[in-house]
Amino acid sequence: MPFEVTILGSNSALPTSNRYPTAQVLNVLGRFFLIDCGEGTQIQLRRNKIGFGKIKHIFISHLHGDHYFGLIGLISTLNLLGLKTDIHIYSASELKNLLQPQIDFFRGEMSVNLIFHPLNFKKQQKIYEDKRVEVISFPVKHSIPTCGFLFRETHKPANIKKEMIENYNIPLNKIKDIKNGADFVADDGKVILNKQLTIPPSKPRSYAFCTDTAPHFPNLEIIKNVDLLYHEATFPESMKDFANKTFHSTTIDAGEMAKQANAKKLIIGHFSARYKDVSLFLEEAKTVFKNTVLAKDGKTYSIPGKR
Amino acid sequence: MPFEVTILGSNSALPTSNRYPTAQVLNVLGRFFLIDCGEGTQIQLRRNKIGFGKIKHIFISHLHGDHYFGLIGLISTLNLLGLKTDIHIYSASELKNLLQPQIDFFRGEMSVNLIFHPLNFKKQQKIYEDKRVEVISFPVKHSIPTCGFLFRETHKPANIKKEMIENYNIPLNKIKDIKNGADFVADDGKVILNKQLTIPPSKPRSYAFCTDTAPHFPNLEIIKNVDLLYHEATFPESMKDFANKTFHSTTIDAGEMAKQANAKKLIIGHFSARYKDVSLFLEEAKTVFKNTVLAKDGKTYSIPGKR
Numbered sequence: 001m002p003f004e005v006t007i008l009g010s011n012s013a014l015p016t017s018n019r020y021p022t023a024q025v026l027n028v029l030g031r032f033f034l035i036d037c038g039e040g041t042q043i044q045l046r047r048n049k050i051g052f053g054k055i056k057h058i059f060i061s062h063l064h065g066d067h068y069f070g071l072i073g074l075i076s077t078l079n080l081l082g083l084k085t086d087i088h089i090y091s092a093s094e095l096k097n098l099l100q101p102q103i104d105f106f107r108g109e110m111s112v113n114l115i116f117h118p119l120n121f122k123k124q125q126k127i128y129e130d131k132r133v134e135v136i137s138f139p140v141k142h143s144i145p146t147c148g149f150l151f152r153e154t155h156k157p158a159n160i161k162k163e164m165i166e167n168y169n170i171p172l173n174k175i176k177d178i179k180n181g182a183d184f185v186a187d188d189g190k191v192i193l194n195k196q197l198t199i200p201p202s203k204p205r206s207y208a209f210c211t212d213t214a215p216h217f218p219n220l221e222i223i224k225n226v227d228l229l230y231h232e233a234t235f236p237e238s239m240k241d242f243a244n245k246t247f248h249s250t251t252i253d254a255g256e257m258a259k260q261a262n263a264k265k266l267i268i269g270h271f272s273a274r275y276k277d278v279s280l281f282l283e284e285a286k287t288v289f290k291n292t293v294l295a296k297d298g299k300t301y302s303i304p305g306k307r
Numbered sequence: 308m309p310f311e312v313t314i315l316g317s318n319s320a321l322p323t324s325n326r327y328p329t330a331q332v333l334n335v336l337g338r339f340f341l342i343d344c345g346e347g348t349q350i351q352l353r354r355n356k357i358g359f360g361k362i363k364h365i366f367i368s369h370l371h372g373d374h375y376f377g378l379i380g381l382i383s384t385l386n387l388l389g390l391k392t393d394i395h396i397y398s399a400s401e402l403k404n405l406l407q408p409q410i411d412f413f414r415g416e417m418s419v420n421l422i423f424h425p426l427n428f429k430k431q432q433k434i435y436e437d438k439r440v441e442v443i444s445f446p447v448k449h450s451i452p453t454c455g456f457l458f459r460e461t462h463k464p465a466n467i468k469k470e471m472i473e474n475y476n477i478p479l480n481k482i483k484d485i486k487n488g489a490d491f492v493a494d495d496g497k498v499i500l501n502k503q504l505t506i507p508p509s510k511p512r513s514y515a516f517c518t519d520t521a522p523h524f525p526n527l528e529i530i531k532n533v534d535l536l537y538h539e540a541t542f543p544e545s546m547k548d549f550a551n552k553t554f555h556s557t558t559i560d561a562g563e564m565a566k567q568a569n570a571k572k573l574i575i576g577h578f579s580a581r582y583k584d585v586s587l588f589l590e591e592a593k594t595v596f597k598n599t600v601l602a603k604d605g606k607t608y609s610i611p612g613k614r
Binding site: 098 | 322350352354377380383384387404405407409412
């Protein structure tokens with residue numbers, strides 16, 4: 001079952017010819033979460049063959065244009081395609097007002113039903129959950145209210161061994177309980193322990209998205225032991241003062257966050273438009289946190305299931 | 308002196324992976340006019356190395372999103388770059404209201420000064436003029452109010468022959484008059500006729516932009532003898548009924564407009580997202596109007612000066 005993120009845009013605010021502004025799609029067990037929606041997101045979705053109909057949940061970290069200017073175009077396209085579905089948008093509450101005149105201007109009825117969910121920029125909050133996945137928003141440290149997001153698998157049932165079903169003649173109505181940890185009493189009264197019947201589930205996986213933000217160590221607790229951390233590194237370390245001033249992170253900041261959070265892997269992105277070649281960014285981040293990779297538009301990064 | 312258009316986007320409303328929505332930059336004698344501004348225009352400007360600071364006049368044909376969703380991003384970028392300049396936007400009057408909440412939300416002062424000029428959708432109107440260039444808007448026939456635009460050179464002074472300045476000892480303060488048609492009286496009282504002194508100017512050049520529109524023959528008068536006509540051909544001829552219904556043109560419609568207008572050259576564009584390969588479009592249009600070319604993102608089409 002997939003747990004993977006596809007980077008649609010790895011650039012920061014000013015446009016470049018080779019990177020799009022921030023947007024990414026996270027596929028968690030077939031749920032497609034769109035995180036940020038910079039200008040050109042819908043073109044990037046097409047290029048990466050991600051069906052528009054799959055996206056039902058959109059998370060907007062903050063209201064700088066390079067993180068949301070693509071949203072009106074995406075909504076318009078969902079509408080032109082006549083998709084009849086709820087679209088949940090998690091963002092600062094102002095977003096609705098910013099887009100409302102344009103939404104009102106669409107001719108005819110809206111086929112999609114937009115549901116806006118305001119983010120809390122004071123404290124962390126569970127903003128989404130279903131049987132298998134939950135999403136937590138948490139404030140980060142930027143020049144305007146901004147949230148990071150943690151996506152994680154929750155309860156994963158064990159896998160039942162097929163031969164045990166046969167051996168002990170286990171009826172269908174007991175299987176769910178066994179997957180969730182129950183022992184089984186056989187016809188002869190013998191108790192078969194759960195650990196004999198099942199293969200343990202793989203470990204729940206997690207992904208954290210932190211941009212735009214200065215390094216913010218109070219967040220280490222929420223992203224602790226995350227499998228994959230996307231953390232902005234807008235600037236190389238030589239621009240540390242400017243990064244501080246603009247509430248952004250350097251390569252070393254991102255590496256430090258990953259290291260202290262005990263992340264398994266780090267993706268750095270949100271590169272300043274000043275840098276066409278970002279190989280220096282990778283070099284620098286790796287001096288602090290070895291398992292770092294560069295975000296690249298169109299590339300997918302998977303978290304394998306592990307037992 | 309250049310008179311050339313660079314296509315930034317040749318696609319219609321639904322996104323494709325290989326064409327951007329409508330936008331183009333017309334360079335008339337060093338004046339850069341942006342015509343329509345679909346999503347991704349600023350990325351295309353960067354790719355085509357067209358400086359943001361050059362654009363002072365933006366013409367928006369109509370308020371379907373694929374013709375204006377890139378405008379807020381472009382304005383934001385002009386602002387981030389700190390450009391202190393007037394930006395004139397010619398569009399339906401509603402555009403200002405659609406964008407106002409987002410403009411108000413920009414933090415700090417706006418460095419650019421936006422000046423909105425409402426278009427007239429009932430009749431043609433001169434919307435811009437300077438000493439050398441004028442722009443006329445004219446209503447076309449679409450599902451919402453839409454204008455086409457005619458850009459043309461106006462008065463062009465003659466070129467004075469250098470050797471005549473020397474031969475007749477012509478003072479500097481007479482040169483402007485001679486370029487504009489005056490004869491010259493030499494020191495000995497001899498009248499030198501203007502045609503002896505000058506080389507005639509090249510013919511004024513013109514460019515017409517017609518999209519989105521059904522073929523609209525009342526416009527033939529305004530685009531008569533145009534040097535270069537950009538006319539939409541959203542669909543091939545087999546889709547004629549659907550084109551009619553949606554107030555778009557087919558390849559044959561576009562060719563017919565060019566032929567009847569006695570245009571010198573036709574560019575067809577605004578291709579439906581259904582068609583990745585548009586070679587059929589060219590074939591069809593050429594059966595009616597031979598000097599047709601396909602719009603291609605990133606390509607520049609020049610009108611050479613002619614005497």
